[in-house]
């Protein structure tokens with residue numbers, strides 16, 4: 516832990532006669548001096564600190580704090596209908612926005628300034644009005660857009676809210692089940708993934724699988740395992756009216772939500788949702804088994820894979836959708852990998868550790884580890900069928 520010896524991370528004056536600066540590293544206070552150029556300070560005999568790099572890191576961290584707070588602020592704007600009103604009306608003063616949304620002007624003004632400072636809304640100093648650019652309006656208010664963002668912020672906020680429990684679990688190595696999380700994790704996950712499924716599942720991913728679309732058009736039997744709130748199941752049911760779908764998930768609360776969603780979508784006659792672990796769902800003779808962003812969450816993915824193999828027809832297909840990842844850590848040290856490793860630490864890894872076996876593949880497992888699981892379960896063919904910047908889509912055949 517590095518901190519200045521005075522209040523906050525302040526520096527002594529720069530220049531040739533710069534004052535010594537005191538830093539504490541891992542609890543050891545050492546008096547240091549600044550180079551005439553104001554660059555390098557030494558904190559002990561072995562470590563040199565480049566002040567420029569230090570301040571660069573500190574200011575980057577300030578941006579990170581703003582981003583962390585923005586998870587709550589985006590969810591606030593989404594829940595209070597602030598973005599929606601701005602998208603509908605155009606430029607508004609805080610007073611006008613508060614009036615339209617039935618909210619308190621003082622909160623709305625502060626929220627708008629935080630949003631404007633973070634480039635989530637734009638500000639017109641001449642009129643004192645705030646507005647959304649068309650791209651911001653689409654990403655923040657249109658659930659039909661592939662770029663729709665509120666869901667990922669909701670699941671991020673839900674993960675942070677539950678993080679004290681994960682911190683405790685990390686001491687002992689205990690798990691923390693998906694079902695133990697608050698509603699923001701469950702609902703946010705569904706809202707986060709759904710736009711990607713809307714954009715890709717019917718148009719790109721299913722057609723990338725060998726012969727599957729034809730079977731579903733003629734009338735096939737599909738199991739969507741680890742289905743959560745059932746968005747993927749319902750989407751497939753709407754696209755293939757002659758096929759029958761069973762969605763399963765071990766989390767009873769998600770299954771209840773999925774059942775209601777099927778009724779709301781008018782597909783309940785051909786879509787059934789059941790509470791079941793992936794290694795124990797009922798039925799057989801499936802043409803297609805799907806798993807969307809859930810294999811790595813399971814404690815025993817190999818047990819689940821064996822069960823899938825036993826439940827498929829001889830010429831059936833297992834489609835596995837996983838977060839985009841390379842096989843090596845260094846492949847994933849980028850913004851997308853960062854988000855997935857973050858969710859993996861707070862959600863996926865604890866979820867897997869909470870179950871039997873606790874293999875904990877992690878959300879950045881990558882193709883090679885998924886292939887190992889699939890082939891160990893006895894599947895003879897495995898290939899990457901499709902990908903997006905956020906997902907890998909695999910096809911496994913018995």
Ligand SMILES: C[S@@+](CC[C@H](N)C(=O)[O-])C[C@H]1O[C@@H](n2cnc3c(N)ncnc32)[C@H](O)[C@@H]1O
Nearest residue numbers: 693741742743764765766792793807809812813
């Ligand atoms: C990240 S969520 C994805 C949900 C859904 N497939 C989607 O794409 O929105 C992971 C899901 O896997 C489910 N899950 C975790 N372990 C499971 C298991 N062993 N058997 C069945 N479902 C499981 C969780 O309950 C959760 O709904």
